[in-house]
Amino acid sequence: MSNPAAESGSQQKLQLRSPGRMYVKAVFTGYKRGLRNQHENTALLRIEGVEKRQEVDFYLGKRCAYVYKGKRLTSVPGKGKEKSRVRVIWGRVTRPHGNSGAVRAKFSTNLPPAAMGKRVRVMLYPSRI
Amino acid sequence: MEPGMDFHQAFQAIDTDHSGEISVEELEDYCKKMNYKDTFVKKWLNLFDEDESGTITYDEYCNTLGLIPKQEVVEKHKVQQTKQAAGGSASGSAVSTTKTTTKTTTKTSAKGSASTSKQGRSRNEALSGTVLMKLSRARMFQRKAIYRLKKKLARGSGKSATAASASKVQLTEKVIGGEKNGGKRLVPDRRSPRSLPTSVPHRYSPPRPTKCFKDHKRRLRASITPGTVLILLAGRHRGKRVVFLRQLSSGLLLVTGPLKFNGCPLRRVAQSYVIATKTRIDISGVSLPERVNDAYFRRAKQLQAKRAKPSSADPFAKPQSAYQLVDERREDQKAVDSQVMTAIRASPDAKMLASYMRSLFSLRNGQKPHEMVF
Numbered sequence: 001m002s003n004p005a006a007e008s009g010s011q012q013k014l015q016l017r018s019p020g021r022m023y024v025k026a027v028f029t030g031y032k033r034g035l036r037n038q039h040e041n042t043a044l045l046r047i048e049g050v051e052k053r054q055e056v057d058f059y060l061g062k063r064c065a066y067v068y069k070g071k072r073l074t075s076v077p078g079k080g081k082e083k084s085r086v087r088v089i090w091g092r093v094t095r096p097h098g099n100s101g102a103v104r105a106k107f108s109t110n111l112p113p114a115a116m117g118k119r120v121r122v123m124l125y126p127s128r129i
Numbered sequence: 130m131e132p133g134m135d136f137h138q139a140f141q142a143i144d145t146d147h148s149g150e151i152s153v154e155e156l157e158d159y160c161k162k163m164n165y166k167d168t169f170v171k172k173w174l175n176l177f178d179e180d181e182s183g184t185i186t187y188d189e190y191c192n193t194l195g196l197i198p199k200q201e202v203v204e205k206h207k208v209q210q211t212k213q214a215a216g217g218s219a220s221g222s223a224v225s226t227t228k229t230t231t232k233t234t235t236k237t238s239a240k241g242s243a244s245t246s247k248q249g250r251s252r253n254e255a256l257s258g259t260v261l262m263k264l265s266r267a268r269m270f271q272r273k274a275i276y277r278l279k280k281k282l283a284r285g286s287g288k289s290a291t292a293a294s295a296s297k298v299q300l301t302e303k304v305i306g307g308e309k310n311g312g313k314r315l316v317p318d319r320r321s322p323r324s325l326p327t328s329v330p331h332r333y334s335p336p337r338p339t340k341c342f343k344d345h346k347r348r349l350r351a352s353i354t355p356g357t358v359l360i361l362l363a364g365r366h367r368g369k370r371v372v373f374l375r376q377l378s379s380g381l382l383l384v385t386g387p388l389k390f391n392g393c394p395l396r397r398v399a400q401s402y403v404i405a406t407k408t409r410i411d412i413s414g415v416s417l418p419e420r421v422n423d424a425y426f427r428r429a430k431q432l433q434a435k436r437a438k439p440s441s442a443d444p445f446a447k448p449q450s451a452y453q454l455v456d457e458r459r460e461d462q463k464a465v466d467s468q469v470m471t472a473i474r475a476s477p478d479a480k481m482l483a484s485y486m487r488s489l490f491s492l493r494n495g496q497k498p499h500e501m502v503f
Binding site for chain 2: 019050056057059129
């Protein structure tokens with residue numbers, strides 16, 4: 001799509017706007033665990049605004065992303081020349097956890113423990129509505 | 130069955146030889162083709178076959194659905210039936226007339242007459258995953274109506290039978306050199322194979338045949354109908370509200386901004402990356418250009434460019450991968466958008482709808498998507 005703001009041909013100059021937040025805020029609370037053992041392959045997420053197990057159904061299967069910054073510049077996928085410090089670990093919401101609206105998620109690689117208490121983005125896709 | 134296909138067309142689609150009746154075999158073939166469950170055949174017979182003849186005639190079909198039989202369809206069937214009656218054997222046509230007058234005792238004999246026009250089609254099939262056939266030898270004998278054929282053969286004469294057996298092995302005389310070899314020998318034309326299998330090789334067929342992508346069933350959520358306003362969730366047009374036009378044969382959704390409203394062109398979008406709102410625009414009057422399909426949107430193959438590389442040594446040549454706006458795209462965009470925009474302006478709350486289409490969707494604090502009605 002050509003940049004509408006720069007296109008001289010179009011009569012209406014559409015401002016290049018970006019939408020606001022297109023994801024639901026969630027927090028990585030910890031790994032799936034018993035009292036004395038934890039299993040790092042499954043992360044527990046608490047999604048903002050979700051207080052009951054019944055409300056979780058909408059979020060099942062949704063992709064989630066842990067976004068963080070590194071020190072070194074890495075290439076941006078899809079744009080060969082561009083480099084950025086932003087990095088992502090992608091995952092999916094798999095199932096509810098408990099009765100209070102917490103959720104389990106599995107990521108492509110286990111979330112680093114430094115991510116605990118940090119923001120995880122739960123996207124609105126794959127959408128079922 | 131494709132959506133929008135009417136019942137008359139559906140009948141004709143199943144009744145592949147256009148005999149005017151749907152036989153069990155035609156139902157089974159259709160069932161396999163459309164990948165329905167096996168109960169489809171029984172359900173149809175229960176629903177439509179009133180006189181339990183084992184076939185669903187066009188009249189029975191129309192009666193059950195409460196339709197008026199279409200004249201041209203009925204005439205087509207008549208033509209086909211006369212063709213069958215003329216072309217089929219004497220015994221075949223005799224059976225077909227008796228079938229219509231009396232209620233048949235065996236379903237198989239009825240099918241036997243109907244299958245005179247289907248040559249080369251196997252009346253038997255293997256049970257899935259095994260070598261065993263569904264119908265026994267006795268059943269097959271009945272189905273093929275060999276009892277009639279045998280009578281005919283017997284009447285014809287015995288010579289045809291002997292001729293058949295004689296023609297099995299053709300021998301030629303061959304001269305052989307060397308002493309005491311008999312000089313010449315009768316040698317069969319076709320040599321028997323060096324080794325014969327001791328048992329029939331067991332062909333394992335997968336429990337469910339895997340289909341290639343083009344044969345996959347395309348599904349569309351009930352919430353998405355032509356004219357629905359969709360919210361794009363990802364990609365460079367994320368947050369934009371676009372109009373859904375139709376689903377392409379690949380399963381992807383064809384949408385348009387319209388371009389003037391939000392900068393989103395005619396585009397393909399996957400269902401999963403879209404939220405369907407309850408807002409609908411009446412685009413029944415919108416006709417899409419014929420050429421807008423999956424091939425239209427496919428990216429140009431880069432293979433030719435790679436092959437041409439060593440010969441055309443121009444290191445400063447720009448790679449062909451960049452998308453070039455083509456005139457036909459502009460044309461189609463204009464054609465479709467003008468129609469869609471008139472449809473938007475024609476709707477009762479046009480002004481609000483227009484500004485709605487221009488706006489972007491995003492989540493705000495306190496908003497819970499699981500509670501939102503889109």
